Amino acid sequence: MPKIVDHDLRRKEIVQSFLCLARTEGLENVSLRSTANHAEVSLRQVQYYFKTKENLILAGLSHLEEVSYQSFNAKLQQKNKSASFKDKLNALFEAALPKDENSKMFHLIWTAYSMMAQRENNAISPDDLNRSPVQVQAMLEQILVEAQSAEELTHINIGCERNLLLGLINGLSASVLNGILSEKEATQAFRYHIERL
Template identity: 30%
Template sequence: MPKIVDHEARRRLIADALMRVAAEQGLEAVSLRHVATAAGVSAGMVQHYFRTKDEMMAFAIAVVSERGEARVGAAVAALGDNPPPRLMLRTMIAALLPLDEPSRADGRVALAFFAYATVRPEAAAALRPSTSQLVDFVASLLPGPGAADGAASLLALMEGLGLYLLGGQFTPVQALAVLDAQLDHLFS
């Protein structure tokens, strides 16, 4: 009787191994061989599911995005119905910032992917639609005629805070204080 294989579970196993390698050793350590070792599978199995490093990276960033969306969804749901826009934005951004170890691990992978995408236009192009949607959504929550610019600056601040948190220059308390100051400015 043929063995039943859960292909999606195997892809996730490999993607999780890729994310561990990238988070612990950096993107330069990501290879089919290193990922296979981390996943406890053969290099051939990795190659069966991901023909190239680009395919592995695209899948890993999709997993990181899903995890971020799940954190945001849970945090926003906890606010109840019709939260004020400022609270909604703070909650969303705080859920996306690398404030704890699981989100720090995802943040390291995302940072590695963004660095990877800077020299691969096709990888960068894959990020544009979701970035555009996020800017538009944030702008819809901001008051005033400069909402689009405010959204872009708020998201740029979020990315900068994420870098400072990952690099250890800011503590979570400092990062959230900076976020609150910017939100106060945007909502004043």
């Protein structure tokens, strides 16, 4: 009986190997062959699933976006419906912080993708990077709209506050990643802002 291959799992393992190598070697320096070696599959298998390095780069970005969305969503799901909007915002911020190896890897590779998108003739464009921040913006806006409807928030410009919170999350996370702020200092700064809402 022929062996049944889980193609989705195999594809995911190859992408994870690519991203693992990208962290240490840089996105541009990872080849299909080195990805195959790291994933312990043949080069032909990598080519079967992705055809080109550009496709593998895009698949890596999609994987990062999915992981990011799942992390944010999981943190929100841990909060019950009666949780305050401040608790929900804190949960999103906590999910964004680079506080362990996996989240640090995510931030480092995301930064590499951002740098790649700024150069011409690359596999990705700035538009490709917009999907994940747009998802986070939607989550933030939903929290703020619900808080306003419940009269937890008054006299607020939802759009401006949503964008400010997104900027705080990204900026404070980058500061922790680069050692400018500790996780505790970044958390205190974020909570200081939302306590003033």
